[in-house]
Amino acid sequence: MRAAGTGPILRDLAHGRLEVEGRLHGAANATLRCLVETAAGPVRCVYKPVSGERPLWDFPESTLSRRELAAYALSDAIGWHLVPPTAWREDGPAGAGMCQLWIEEDEGARPVDVVRPRAVPAGWRVVLEAEDGAGHPVVLVHADDRALQRIAVFDAVVNNADRKGGHVLADGTGAYWAIDHGVAFASEDKLRTVLWGWAGSAVPDDLLADVSGLHELLGDHYDPVDRWLADDEREALRDRVRELLRDGTFPIPGGRWPAVPWPVF
Numbered sequence: 001m002r003a004a005g006t007g008p009i010l011r012d013l014a015h016g017r018l019e020v021e022g023r024l025h026g027a028a029n030a031t032l033r034c035l036v037e038t039a040a041g042p043v044r045c046v047y048k049p050v051s052g053e054r055p056l057w058d059f060p061e062s063t064l065s066r067r068e069l070a071a072y073a074l075s076d077a078i079g080w081h082l083v084p085p086t087a088w089r090e091d092g093p094a095g096a097g098m099c100q101l102w103i104e105e106d107e108g109a110r111p112v113d114v115v116r117p118r119a120v121p122a123g124w125r126v127v128l129e130a131e132d133g134a135g136h137p138v139v140l141v142h143a144d145d146r147a148l149q150r151i152a153v154f155d156a157v158v159n160n161a162d163r164k165g166g167h168v169l170a171d172g173t174g175a176y177w178a179i180d181h182g183v184a185f186a187s188e189d190k191l192r193t194v195l196w197g198w199a200g201s202a203v204p205d206d207l208l209a210d211v212s213g214l215h216e217l218l219g220d221h222y223d224p225v226d227r228w229l230a231d232d233e234r235e236a237l238r239d240r241v242r243e244l245l246r247d248g249t250f251p252i253p254g255g256r257w258p259a260v261p262w263p264v265f
Ligand SMILES: Nc1ncnc2c1ncn2[C@@H]1O[C@H](COP(=O)(O)OP(=O)(O)O)[C@@H](O)[C@H]1O
Pocket: 024, 026, 027, 028, 029, 030, 031, 046, 084, 100, 101, 102, 103, 104, 105, 166, 167, 169, 179, 180, 181, 182
């Protein structure tokens, strides 16, 4: 149970002394890798100050860090604990923002990959076919397991607009962690993901049972999630949960919005 004992780390992420190690390359926003002081010594974390958010045309300004908090709360509410412990930090070195525990990635255990068509690992799902820079065929693939299916269902619930391959971290224990939910919870449908391998197929009953539990918990108001979202976003979240329970299937790509984030990692 990964949920046990998250209280102290959440407190530390919110209040412990923060030392910036450096800026993360490839990050779209000012995403800083830091060390936070805890009783057990310094612990690595990610700090995303609101002041470092690059404005986006399709999301209200200065709301990305808040969406990360909503995603963390939702992953706990559904009982899946997919998002590393994430806290709101009022007094970071660059102002208020989110602070999230760093997960040491086991890159050899990545469940999403781009490979030659003949090198698709047994049992993996093919999402799309493309060409590499030299014009050779490649395919985007992902593993076919329950832990990854949870992330796909989670993304459908939070309406994640940016599930890149690099936003699923394998920690070497067989568990996957979901990160970077700054562009989730839009009220319009924006699901963009590399995890389309189950599109249209039935969501397993145990996962639907968890979604049903989430539906009850959310009710009309569930502060740990709702406090980070606008009214229309709270309503749209409940609509998506109801739709998922009604259809019982993984979403299929819509027409209007590019369905796969670019780059895929
Ligand atoms: N909690 C985390 N644990 C480990 N690595 C992380 C974590 N959060 C971010 N990273 C790393 O930092 C990169 C940039 O972070 P990301 O959340 O994607 O920022 P941005 O919102 O700027 O795209 C990620 O692709 C990942 O490699």
